[in-house]
Every structure is written in C-alpha cells, then in structure tokens.
Amino acid sequence: MTATREYLRRAASAGLAGEAAGFGFVADRCDDPFTGRRQILVEYCDPGLPASPAALDALRGALRARGLEADAVLLRVGGDLRLPAPWRPRLTYVRHDRGPAAGAAPCPAGLTVRPATRADDARVSDWLVQAFRTTYPGQEVTSAHPGVADIMAAADRLSFIAELHGEPIGHGTVLTAEQDSVTGEEFTELVDTLVDDARHRRAAIAALVAAAVEATEGRPLCGHVVHPYEPGAARSADSVLRALVAGDWSVDHCFWESPW
Template sequence: MSTQATVSPAYLAWAREQRMRAEIDHHVYVAGAQTDPVTREQGCLVEYAAPELLATPAALAELERQLAAAHPEATALLLRAPGDTRLPAPWRPSLSYVRHTGAAAPAPGPPAGLGIIPAGPGHDALIAGWLARAIADGYGYGPQDVRTGELIDAAATDVLHAPGRVSFLLTRDGRPVGHATVLTEAQDEVTGTEFVDLFDLLVEESDVVRPGTTALVAACAALAAERERPLFGNVVHDSAGPDSGARVVASLLERGWCLDHRFWRRPRPDEETSA
C-alpha cells in the first residue's frame, strides 16, 4: 500500500469475475455499489482507476458519466486515487491513508508518570467505548438516535473482535488515559499488500496528548516492524466547510508519515447539490 504500488493482477482478475471491471479507451477501472454500514447511504465506489482516467477533465467526466449511468441508485461517488492525485471540485477528500516512515521507536521514552501497556480482555469495554466515539466522530455525529447508536456500537464491536486486533493502553500514574488499536492482519486487496492498520488512537487528557501520542505510535510502529509489515493510519476529512482533516494530514507529514492514497467523494454528476 504505497503510492508506488501497482494494482494486483489477482485483484483485476477477481474484478472481472465479479463484473466490476470496465474500460474507457482501454484504461481500466473497477467500481461497484456500496452501502454505508452506519448511514445506509447508497453509493458507488471506484476501488481502482487507471491514472489516465484521472489525468484530464475529459476522461474524468466520462468516468463520472459511466458511473452515474451504471449506478442510478447511488447518491454519491467515491473514488480511490494515489496520494499525489488532485481531483477538481466538486470532488473533496473523504479519507486519507498515511504510511509511517519513521523509526520503529523514538529514542526517548514517555515522560515520568506515563506508560504503555498491552490491553487485555478486562479492558474491552473501555476500548469499545473509545472505538464507538471514534466512529461517531468520523461521521460527524453528536448525540445519537437509538438506531444510529446501535449501528455505531455494532461497528465498534466488529473492530474489537476483528482477527489480529491489538490494543495498547496509555497509562498515567497507572490510570488508562488513552489507547491505540491496530488490526495486524489487514490487507489492501487492490495492491495485495499486507499491513498493520492503526484504526484509532486517542489520548483523553489534553496536557499529555503530544507525548502520549508519540509513545502510542512508537508502540504500534514497533509491532509493525516485528511483523515486517508497514504501519498505516487514516484521517477522516470534513464533508463540508473548512477541512480540519487536511491540517491533520499536514501535521502527520511533518512527523514521519507520508500520504499513500486517498478516497475522494462527490455527488452524482446529474445532481447540483454541493459536496
């Protein structure tokens, strides 16, 4: 999973079997219907598009036209592109994947009073609550209605019980004040690359956010190095208004991460609503 990784031939063969593969002027793209697990929004996801289809306005417009025609039920289009790709409005960044490129662990340890310990089964309820909060924040939700709350809790439970899930706790004077949860058996189906997915990182107490975050990332990076897999994280972007996610990505790029790939979003082309 890097900006230089190429699409897997096995993935393209699978896409052909699933009838998700199509072409424009002999340039391949792979797209299919998607239902959001929380909002239940119907969309069309382009999992792969040849660079030539994103390089010119005319090619991109034809791709959008074909997607809208093939997926009349979709209210929005989502498209995966390499990290260095920039799409024109009304496309907006939706989710950025960043890859850790720093050392597995920094030289200094956490400040006095802070520590990192592996989470155990007794911490499941605490971690599930943090995961649910992260998922709700990612969707921009405040107080939940009952149905939405149940779907978010179910999504958090899925992460908690995912194969290869590992969580680290940040402790302060022995109290858990944050966590990092990774999925160690993640795989990018498009490129075929196996990786460690830093699903969520949270530090509760504001005065130790920076050193706590550094210590948690170091623990995750060390685990990824032990598994001989790259460590990836993700940043959610705002769907409207100023994009705070862009500031987060910029900060990560200054701290040993690189932008790998990004999912972009826009309304279906025959609708004039804003992204």
C-alpha cells in the same frame, strides 16, 4: 498503485471492470455502513485517470450508463494527487515510514504505554464509540454497532493503553493481518488513537504509535484520516493530515468523493 492480475481478473469476471476515456477502472455499489449513504466505489482505476479532468467526466458517464443509483462516487487515488471540484477528499490513508520519530513531543514523567488486556476491553470499546461518534456526528453509535463490535472481536486486534501515573488516558488499536484487496499487500492498520488528556495528547499519541510500530515490525503500518462533511471539522482533519505528513507519515492513497 499497481493492481494484481488476479484482482483484475476477478473484477472482469464479476462484470465490475469498465473503461473511461481509454482508462480502465473497477467499480461497484458500496454503501456507507454508518450513514447508509448510497455510494459507488471505484476501487481501482488506471493511474492516469485521476489526473485528467476529461477522464473524470467520462468516468461519471460510464458509471451512469450502468444504470446504478447513488448519492456519491468514491474514487481511490494513489499518492497525494489533488482532484478538482466537485471532488473532495473523504478518507486519506497514510503510511508510517518507521524511521526515527520526527519532532516527537518529549515524553512527560509518568507517561507509559502497555499492551491492553481483556480487563481493558470495555474501556477500549468506549473509546472506539467516541471516535466513531466524532467521525459521524448525529449517527447513533454504540458498542453493539458492527463498526465497533467487529474491531473488538477481530482475532488480529492489538490494543495499547496510555497511562499517566497509572491512570488510563487513551488507547491505540491496530489490526495486524489486513490485506489490500487491490494490490495484495499485507499491512497493519492503525484503526484508532484517542487520548482524553488534552495536555498530554501529543506525547501520548506518539508513544502509542511507537508501541504499534514496535509490535508490528515487518509489515507496513497504515493509518487514516476521515474528512468530515462539516466545514469546521473538515478543516480540523486537514490540519491533522498536514501534521502527520510533516512528521513520520506519507500519503499512500485517498478516497475522493463527488456528488452523483
């Protein structure tokens, strides 16, 4: 991960840049929009920092010295580097290699994918609500929640509907005009895929991803895996990530979390 000079200049001008054990970083308060959890987001750090336990300890000290209060620290780490406890993965971004599908499930008869229309908006919104409720158990999420409403209203949103014999069974939704604030890279984000039909879920998700890849040719396609706090759900997320990396995806970066 290489930060642009403009990003680093703006961070320094805003007083967000710092140093820990000789490594530079950029950090600020950024609370979780769903849970309200107080977080310090280290949006950028020099590549060598996460690989050094001493630097990780120094980073925590440097953040506390700023007088900030939080429940947790989130640290963006490029690639698939694993951090020591008490750090744990919270959000992993993966990048599609756009090559031939690796081990894709056979497409069953009657399974098709089409672009969504306005008539599908209520259905897509309901699927997004379902996805966020799964990711944030116990949180009150409705179609009016900004996390859902902002996606539905985004000018660059594209949604696709998977149908089995003409009946909708799931969706894939992407935002096509995203930009990495640190690197400046423009990309397409696969916000969510959700398929209600368990029997055809694997094949339907593969078909939805293929539709997203085809529709957004020319930009990297990135998705993400949320690692919940609950042990059982966390293991499930790890299994999903392993399956993605074994197929057509690779880890781009991960946000690691540590208690404050």
